Amino acid sequence: MKIPKVDPEKCVACGNCEAICPEVFLIEESDNLSHVIISDFFGLEGCIEAAVENCPEDAITYEEE
Numbered sequence: 001m002k003i004p005k006v007d008p009e010k011c012v013a014c015g016n017c018e019a020i021c022p023e024v025f026l027i028e029e030s031d032n033l034s035h036v037i038i039s040d041f042f043g044l045e046g047c048i049e050a051a052v053e054n055c056p057e058d059a060i061t062y063e064e065e
């Protein structure tokens with residue numbers, strides 16, 4: 001299964017991923033970074049890929065584990 005991950009060193013909290021795919025990504029107030037908030041990504045592949053493509057910092061990876 002492909003797993004999305006956010007690199008905290010690259011994320012600038014622009015909000016794009018959360019806007020595109022709020023089921024998966026959330027900007028958490030505690031550290032002001034995007035986090036993956038679920039572990040079952042079935043049916044969400046398209047929105048995850050759109051979030052990857054629209055991250056200005058290339059902070060999101062989406063690869064097989």
Ligand code: SF4
Pocket residue numbers: 006010011012013014015016017018025034051054055056057058059060
């Ligand atoms: S789109 Fe990229 S830079 Fe913007 S909040 Fe999401 S992970 Fe961070």
